[in-house]
Amino acid sequence: MSTHTSTAAAPARSSAGSHGVTFSGVLRSEWIKLWSLMSTRILLLLTLVAIVGVGALAVLIRYTFLDEMIRNARDQGQTLTPEMMEQTFPPGSGFDLYNLPNAGLQIGILVLGSLAVLFMSSEYATGMIRSTMNAVPRRTPAFVAKAIILAVISYVITTIAGVATFLIAMPVFQSIGFDLDWSTDGVLYSIFTGGLYVAGVALIGLSLGTLLRNSAGGITVLVGIFFVLSIAASFLTLIPGDFWKYVPQYIPSDAGGRFLSIGHTDGVIDPWQGGLIFLGYVLLFLIPAMIVLKKRDV
Amino acid sequence: MIEAKDLAKVYGAKTAVAGVSFTVRAGQVTGFLGPNGAGKSTTMRMIMGLDRPTSGSVTVNGLPYAHHKAPLHEVGALLDAKAVHTGRSAYNHLLAMAATHGIPKARVHEVIEMTGLDAVAKKKAGGFSLGMGQRLGIAAALLGDPQTLILDEPVNGLDPEGVLWVRNLVRYLANQGKTVFLSSHLMSEMAQTADHLIVIGRGRIIADAPVQEIIAGTRQSRTLVRTDSAPQLSSLLAGDGVTVDQSEPETLTVTGIGPREIAEVALRNGVLVYELTPQVSSLEDAYFDLTKDEVEYHSHLTGGPALASPATAGK
Numbered sequence: 229m230s231t232h233t234s235t236a237a238a239p240a241r242s243s244a245g246s247h248g249v250t251f252s253g254v255l256r257s258e259w260i261k262l263w264s265l266m267s268t269r270i271l272l273l274l275t276l277v278a279i280v281g282v283g284a285l286a287v288l289i290r291y292t293f294l295d296e297m298i299r300n301a302r303d304q305g306q307t308l309t310p311e312m313m314e315q316t317f318p319p320g321s322g323f324d325l326y327n328l329p330n331a332g333l334q335i336g337i338l339v340l341g342s343l344a345v346l347f348m349s350s351e352y353a354t355g356m357i358r359s360t361m362n363a364v365p366r367r368t369p370a371f372v373a374k375a376i377i378l379a380v381i382s383y384v385i386t387t388i389a390g391v392a393t394f395l396i397a398m399p400v401f402q403s404i405g406f407d408l409d410w411s412t413d414g415v416l417y418s419i420f421t422g423g424l425y426v427a428g429v430a431l432i433g434l435s436l437g438t439l440l441r442n443s444a445g446g447i448t449v450l451v452g453i454f455f456v457l458s459i460a461a462s463f464l465t466l467i468p469g470d471f472w473k474y475v476p477q478y479i480p481s482d483a484g485g486r487f488l489s490i491g492h493t494d495g496v497i498d499p500w501q502g503g504l505i506f507l508g509y510v511l512l513f514l515i516p517a518m519i520v521l522k523k524r525d526v
Numbered sequence: 527m528i529e530a531k532d533l534a535k536v537y538g539a540k541t542a543v544a545g546v547s548f549t550v551r552a553g554q555v556t557g558f559l560g561p562n563g564a565g566k567s568t569t570m571r572m573i574m575g576l577d578r579p580t581s582g583s584v585t586v587n588g589l590p591y592a593h594h595k596a597p598l599h600e601v602g603a604l605l606d607a608k609a610v611h612t613g614r615s616a617y618n619h620l621l622a623m624a625a626t627h628g629i630p631k632a633r634v635h636e637v638i639e640m641t642g643l644d645a646v647a648k649k650k651a652g653g654f655s656l657g658m659g660q661r662l663g664i665a666a667a668l669l670g671d672p673q674t675l676i677l678d679e680p681v682n683g684l685d686p687e688g689v690l691w692v693r694n695l696v697r698y699l700a701n702q703g704k705t706v707f708l709s710s711h712l713m714s715e716m717a718q719t720a721d722h723l724i725v726i727g728r729g730r731i732i733a734d735a736p737v738q739e740i741i742a743g744t745r746q747s748r749t750l751v752r753t754d755s756a757p758q759l760s761s762l763l764a765g766d767g768v769t770v771d772q773s774e775p776e777t778l779t780v781t782g783i784g785p786r787e788i789a790e791v792a793l794r795n796g797v798l799v800y801e802l803t804p805q806v807s808s809l810e811d812a813y814f815d816l817t818k819d820e821v822e823y824h825s826h827l828t829g830g831p832a833l834a835s836p837a838t839a840g841k
Contacts, residue, residue: 244630244633245630246596247596247628248596249597249810257625260610260621260625263617265611265613286570348590354608356610357609358576358605359610359619359666362574362576362609363597363598363623366592391666399625512544525578526576
């Protein structure tokens with residue numbers, strides 16, 4: 229390999245420019261960092277495919293189930309119309325179709341959340357963090373830039389995937405008589421909030437990557453919060469007494485999940501309350517991460 | 527200009543840097559020398575604001591590094607050749623760093639060319655050799671055409687051509703009036719490159735002086751003398767402030783007086799002297815003299831039996 233070097237005259241100051249650090253510059257820098265990794269590009273593309281894929285699968289399962297019910301009813305000489313089903317079952321019992329755009333959301337949470345952990349933890353693992361801090365010694369702008377980029381990318385990917393999933397679901401359910409289209413109550417709401425929820429998960433992932441500085445640890449904790457904790461909390465409902473039945477809805481994944489649904493149910497927090505609680509969790513991770521990043525030696 | 531004032535860093539029970547004060551001036555190359563673990567890297571990291579000093583302060587061009595509006599134009603640093611994401615190409619790494627300051631792409635190409643990275647610029651930095659990593663680190667340091675350069679072991683892993691290039695580069699930049707602060711454990715390299723030396727040991731400054739002064743000041747000049755009547759000359763020379771060591775039957779090392787005085791004594795007493803060589807002490811001698819009490823990690827040679835044991839164990 230040729231390693232020819234020139235002791236060429238050091239260039240005049242003008243060639244390096246003389247601008248200071250600007251926030252838009254830091255944003256552009258983090259954008260270049262994200263897209264210049266082959267692994268990120270592949271991961272983001274696969275995430276989109278995976279969310280739509282899992283969503284399509286969920287659509288198929290629900291379609292098969294509902295179609296079966298209608299056939300069974302017909303075989304017994306009864307007529308069961310979608311309208312009757314919608315009226316018979318209470319909201320939230322699985323017969324609502326407005327949340328179909330978010331059918332593949334769990335995959336999005338897992339992959340985009342992990343990507344967010346890696347966006348920071350890989351800088352610690354490779355030593356890149358020191359180059360980042362040399363260029364942006366105030367540190368906070370680099371973190372905020374990463375947060376904005378992750379939130380926007382998560383939002384956009386989840387929204388595109390949600391729209392795509394719904395485009396698959398709509399004709400399928402229309403074919404068995406369901407009145408499902410863009411104007412159905414809650415469809416646009418769940419597309420909008422699904423993106424916000426995943427963006428929030430990504431911000432928690434970024435914070436975990438910053439606090440733990442370790443990829444495996446950060447992803448493990450993220451999975452713990454969004455998947456294991458929810459299962460663990462469901463056991464609380466087995467404890468006698470009404471109090472414990474109302475506890476699980478306050479954990480991040482359940483509060484976030486409630487934010488994605490519509491309508492009021494007695495004894496359950498309202499969607500906007502779920503959204504606020506989830507936002508509180510995001511800030512609970514984000515703020516300590518920013519403080520620690522600013523103070524800690526790198 | 528870099529100014530450190532009572533700069534200290536304590537990690538738990540271990541004091542890495544124990545309140546050092548020094549000034550690195552513009553227009554010259556200042557070397558930073560010291561044994562492993564003496565606190566060189568920690569000091570440099572504190573200058574760059576990566577580590578928070580336990581006490582004291584350090585400024586670059588009058589301000590703490592993080593307070594500069596355009597830090598990359600003020601200071602370029604190579605602290606760790608592996609401060610690069612292994613999955614990113616050298617070009618994209620530099621491009622991302624340049625973007626923070628709005629440094630044009632043309633400058634990125636310029637530093638790639640200057641550091642001889644053209645052929646590998648589009649390859650992943652993770653596959654770089656140590657020398658290539660150093661070149662990339664130097665390219666990043668030069669990116670903002672900074673007034674001050676801080677280079678930690680810049681020639682580590684470079685080929686001879688690269689070493690020569692770094693030496694010429696830092697000399698050139700110093701002549702341009704820039705501040706150059708570099709550490710190295712290669713004393714011959716320092717002797718050729720630096721104008722001024724700051725020697726650190728166990729977190730304390732041991733010496734802070736021009737290179738020539740350090741070489742001249744630490745050890746008295748010695749003279750190698752070869753004579754066929756060594757014991758006689760030895761007793762004639764011995765006296766106040768003069769020490770004579772006999773290493774070989776006909777060879778003496780004399781400290782305390784110069785070659786001319788030795789020759790006069792020999793002439794007066796009719797002793798045949800067939801070699802008289804002044805021994806110039808090197809920076810290496812000076813360094814070992816200065817740091818002999820400050821080395822934290824002494825190396826020990828393993829004894830013969832220990833070396834032999836694997837062989838016997840194999841039988």
